[in-house]
Amino acid sequence: MAWDDGGIFDLSAESDARDTWVWRSVVIGTGALLIVALEPSGAGMAAAAIGTAVVVPNVVDPEVWTSASGEWSELFNVFDAAVADLTEADAAMFAQWKDSAAESFHGFVNGTLLQVLARLREACNLMDDACTQMAIVVISTLVAYFSATVGAIVAALASNAGGPFSPAAKWAVFGVWAPVILAVIAAMVAAVATLWTTNKTLGDAFDALKNKIGEKDGRIDAASVRLPEPVKAVISRYDEWEKKS
Template identity: 25%
Template sequence: MGDGGVYSTGDSLGTAGLDAIIIALGGWLAIAAEPSGAGAVAMAYVTPVAIMNIRTWSPFYEADDGWTGLSGTFADMAREIEQLNGEVDPYWKGAGSEAFKSFVTTKVLTPLNALQEMAERGSDGCNGVGDAMVEIFLAWAGATAGAAIACMAADLSGPVSPAIKWAIIGIWVAFVTACLVAIILLMTGTRSATSAMGTALEELKRGFKLEGDKVVKESSKVGADQRDLIINPENWNKEVQA
């Protein structure tokens, strides 16, 4: 969250713009809270806390677009293969046909469906985090602007103005802390999406053997028993419709 790293041009621009807004609003609040001394607390809470934790949502939306594109690609591939697999039925009957269809289902369609499911979970997770980050930022910005306006209004209260400003800053700090807790809970909540993606990956592993992040090519080959059934003309029982 707070390593300052960026992942794309949009993320870089978004991070710079967001930091500028956070500093500007925090500076306004700090100025409005003076000369009570509460302004220093406000600014201290802005720089190391808000800037380090309230991050731009652009990389999450960019990742969402990527996952959505992958999901659509896998779905299109599976749909086309399933259609072609079904077109075998009118022309090819028997053990050879069933062995071929079983291979396509277990070694091609099942992994593709698992990949689509994994991509959908990735998309849902990234989109959810992005939306939540926008909401948290808007809540923080609204609360900070409101606190600044309240501190300016407190100047009209005479001798009790410093006490009022300290009270305002105290309420603001509590709210910002709640925002940060929400961010922590949000990041924790992404584990459920990660878990769902892990389940999809396990389904993929059942279709293919993996070594590290690579598929063992032998695992995608037709098994000897299936191959014999498929290539033996005696198992074809071909029925061509007129």
């Protein structure tokens, strides 16, 4: 997986792309030192293959995820306030308006709008948590990579100092390093899969909101609430409304 190839967060922002390539450069540099330390056994080329195919494409600046977490948290606050305001407004309206039209509108607000908004609120909370977890996973992956790689470099150099060149010793170092790297990358991929599931939950919630409110030019059109036709018919008979003074 390459983060800038159509993933959840494309690295289109210049600062995000720059910071990510800084991290990738450090990873590439560390990997190059490992390759030199492992050669001429051939293990260095194997390490280069893993680094090129698996490690580097999955390196991303952790700030991408921490920033995303903050944005989802702000959206959660927006939807949370919307739920609270709509609940309060509906209660105030229903206290002054008691008839079949009021019952229909009240039912629509409580049975549809509030449920959809609450679903969006919880989806944003899930995305906030998922992005926070991804930031932790990315940081943990970088720490694990650098720790394992530096350790492998030290071990490979120590094998040089310990006596005549031994390809077996270099391959033994590679044999310890490679499973650790593959395991931490696999953990990152699993975390991304979880994030995609959460992202789908959010998409489903937005689709539900669009179905109830409507959309215009690909955006939710909150200015024109799409009430069910039976509810519209009842509310439109304003001459039959009964208001309490």
